[in-house]
Amino acid sequence: MPNPSPLKLVLLGPPGAGKGTQAARLLERLELCYLSTGDVLRRHRAAGTALGRQAADHMDAGELVPDDIVIAMLLEEGDDPRHGFLLDGFPRTIVQGEALEARLAAAGTTLSAVILIDVPDELIVDRISSRLTCPHGHVYDVRSPSGRAGACERDGESLVRRDDDHAEIVRRRLAVYRDLTAPLEDFYALRQLFLRVDGSRPPEEVFGAVLAALEGLGAGDAVAR
Numbered sequence: 001m002p003n004p005s006p007l008k009l010v011l012l013g014p015p016g017a018g019k020g021t022q023a024a025r026l027l028e029r030l031e032l033c034y035l036s037t038g039d040v041l042r043r044h045r046a047a048g049t050a051l052g053r054q055a056a057d058h059m060d061a062g063e064l065v066p067d068d069i070v071i072a073m074l075l076e077e078g079d080d081p082r083h084g085f086l087l088d089g090f091p092r093t094i095v096q097g098e099a100l101e102a103r104l105a106a107a108g109t110t111l112s113a114v115i116l117i118d119v120p121d122e123l124i125v126d127r128i129s130s131r132l133t134c135p136h137g138h139v140y141d142v143r144s145p146s147g148r149a150g151a152c153e154r155d156g157e158s159l160v161r162r163d164d165d166h167a168e169i170v171r172r173r174l175a176v177y178r179d180l181t182a183p184l185e186d187f188y189a190l191r192q193l194f195l196r197v198d199g200s201r202p203p204e205e206v207f208g209a210v211l212a213a214l215e216g217l218g219a220g221d222a223v224a225r
């Protein structure tokens with residue numbers, strides 16, 4: 001049976017907040033179209049497309065890819081937004097937030113909520129400098145069993161350190177987040193869409209808080225097992 005009111009969610013938070021980890025858990029519960037702009041950009045790079053080449057230097061420097069490129073990519077990749085979605089890594093600037101709002105308005109819909117996963121900077125640098133990822137975006141700590149084995153436990157792919165996961169670049173990504181992305185907190189607070197979750201706790205606890213926040217929104221039926 002089609003879901004009568006599918007959730008339209010944005011995951012917001014600094015690099016290393018655990019957005020990808022929480023997204024994977026949410027998708028086990030909710031049938032939503034998932035789009036991670038970071039993953040899409042990395043796929044373009046790996047495939048050597050024009051877009052991937054345009055994005056590469058920005059990504060490696062820890063800077064944002066220009067708004068027009070990312071917005072065009074999102075419009076091309078995104079399905080009909082009325083069916084529900086989970087966006088990870090978009091929007092990252094006010095201009096992108098406005099573009100998303102316009103796209104949704106054109107489809108006669110609006111966001112259900114923006115989940116902010118909040119983590120202090122010191123913890124982020126530590127987390128990112130010890131993380132490994134597989135080509136499909138699954139994330140592991142180097143000290144975990146899968147991290148030590150160097151293979152993804154979900155798809156068997158080799159784990160690697162992302163080019164932009166080095167301490168100096170991580171600090172630049174954090175500064176960019178504070179300057180360009182954090183202003184979206186006020187943007188969404190004004191629209192009363194904001195759900196703030198403490199992301200410094202273990203992933204299961206953060207997930208519990210995410211579910212509780214969604215239930216508070218009246219989305220209890222959608223997330224209940």
Ligand code: ADP
Nearest residue numbers: 015016037038058059063064065070089090092
């Ligand atoms: P993280 O959240 O860990 O920083 P992502 O995988 O979401 O990593 O993004 C990696 C990089 O891809 C960013 O540092 C940026 O260069 C680029 N990127 C991803 N999404 C966007 C976006 N919405 N706007 C601009 N650049 C983006």
